[in-house]
Amino acid sequence: MTSIVQAQPSDGAVALAKVRERKLKAPIVLAVLTVLLTLLFLLVPRSGTSTFRLGEESSALALPDIALPTELTVWIVTVVLVLIVAASFLRAMTYRKPSLWLVAGFGILAVFAFLVWASPGGLVPITSLLFGAVSLAVPLVFGAMGGVIGERAGVVNVAIEGQLLLGAxxxxxxxxxxxxxxxxxxxxxxxxALVAFVLAAFAIKYLVDQVIVGVVLNVLVSGLTGFLYGTLLAPNEKTLNSPVRFTPIEVPWLSDIPIIGPVLFNQTFIVYLMFITVAAVAWGLYRSRWGLRLRAVGEHPQAADTVGIKVNPTRFWNVLLAGAIAGVGGAYFTLVSVPHFGNDDMTNGAGFIALAAVIFGRWDPIRATLAALLFGFATNLQNLLVVLKTPVPGEFMLMLPYLVTLLAVAGFAGQIKGPAAAGKPYIKG
Structure with a gap:
């Protein structure tokens, strides 16, 4: 809903100007989620005691377990969720933007209420839940960084799935x-980088539709790796498909911090590299000459060309950089997660979820990383709910990560605009 005011210029003409807009999408989504949770708690009531473990027993600073009455805790949190929804509607009706803290707080409390409802008589290990979420999000974060760089340069990187797969x-x-x-x-x-090279060559040099090239590359890499697996790796499993993996590196003192210590400071080299990569991309994109040129060719290539920036070479090399970063995410599958390359499409759509994280994160490195962590958390939550034997159908558990992805992009991202020149080839002159 938009508020319109009339202004009277000096020449007597009446000008209409749009000054404020009520943004109701986020409050409506929060309200729908609250209704769905309330119906779940009403139709499938559960009673007992839900126990949350805040740390590992072997930790030097282990915290005691917290036992909560299931039914009472669920309804108290539900009341708080209703208050948050009311506050978000109040902000929208007074023409204020949706508060990021309200949305984040709602999400944390909603997940907490759901876990309490799902775990009467069971145990929710918070540290293990977060550790698994970070681990599952690593390929998504690297893929999202590749997507951010590629699209900021003006090339839609739909081939993230292929880059992850060939990297693995x-x-x-x-x-x-x-x-x-x-x-x-x-x-x-x-x-x-090889997959990105093919994408850049066809999209930038030969002006082929970038989305079509990306989709074709994903199918091509899937078929190619499947063929090479069957003819090369499978017959020589011990010599060609038994990779030496990275081992965890524990940071002294910091790894003993309750909850976040093991999650952030007892990880493998690739995870620490992920932290460095996100920080470097976030700083470089907005604070360096490289970032300025990158954003220029993705937003207004004609203007960039007039000040001496070589648009297509800049796009080409940054697409290669994006592919190399995404390839690191693929390495996580075989050098950390699984001790071999499998022919069962081991990336399992991670590239497309990474692309969704780019959109949900509004083409910003930090936001895209948070979105990737959200999707990783949803995937690990699915595994925990199976262990807790919740009454939720198993089919719903399998689709939970993709449902969160769809809800995040369609429900909260909505109609947002990416870089102005993304997906548009540049022809000089």
């Missing part, structure tokens, strides 16, 4: 041959 294959092969996970990591970067 190359990492497994080279790490097996050389016995070095670092060599495998470099191979993954080259694999991701």
């Amino acid at each position: 294959f190359a990492a497994a092969l080279l790490s097996s041959v050389t016995g070095s996970p670092l060599v495998g990591l470099l191979g993954a970067m080259l694999g991701g």
Whole structure:
């Protein structure tokens, strides 16, 4: 809903100007989620005691478990959720933007209420839940960083799935041959960059539709890695498909911090590299000459060209960089998560979820990372709910990560605009 005011210019003409707009999308989504949770708690009531474990028993600073009465806790949190929805509607009706803190607080409390409802008589290990969420989000974060860089440069990187998959294959092969996970990591970067090279060549040089090229590359890489697996890796499993993996590196003192210590400071090299990559991309995109040129060719290539920036070469090299970063995410599958490359589409749509994180994060590195962590949390939550044997059908558990992805992009992102020149080839002159 939009508020319109009339202004009387000096020449006597009447000008109409749009000054304020009520943004009701987020409050409506929060209200719908509150109604759905309330119906779930009413139709499937559960009683007992829900126990939350805040730390590992072996930790030097372990916290005691927290036991909560299931039914009472659920309804108290539900009342708080209703108050948050009312506050969000109040902000919208007074023409204020949806508060990020209200939305984040609503999400945390809604998940908490759902976990309390799902775990009477069971145990919810918070540290393990968060650790698994970060682990599952690592490929998504690297893929999202590749997507942010590519689209900021003006090229829609739909081929993230292929870059992850070829990166996983190359990492497994080279790490097996050389016995070095670092060599495998470099191979993954080259694999991701190779897919990006083909994407850049067709999209920038030959002006082929970028989305079509990306989709074709995903199918091509899937078929290629499947063929190479059957003819090369499977017959030589011990020598070509037994990669040496990265082992966890524990940071002294910091890893003993309750809850977040094991999650952030007892990880493998690739996870620490993820922290550095996100910080570097976030700083470089807005604070460096590289970032300024990158955003210029993605927003207004004609203007960038007039000040001497070589638009297409800039796009080309940044797409290669984006592919190399996405390839690191693929290496996580075979150098950390699984000790071999599998022919069962091991990326499992992670590239498309990473692309959704880019959109949900509004093409910003930090927001895209948070979105990727959200999707990783949803995936790990699915696994926990199966262990807790909740009355929710198993089919719903399988679709939970994708449902969260759809809700995030359609419900909260809504109609947002990416870089102005993304997906549009630039022809000089």
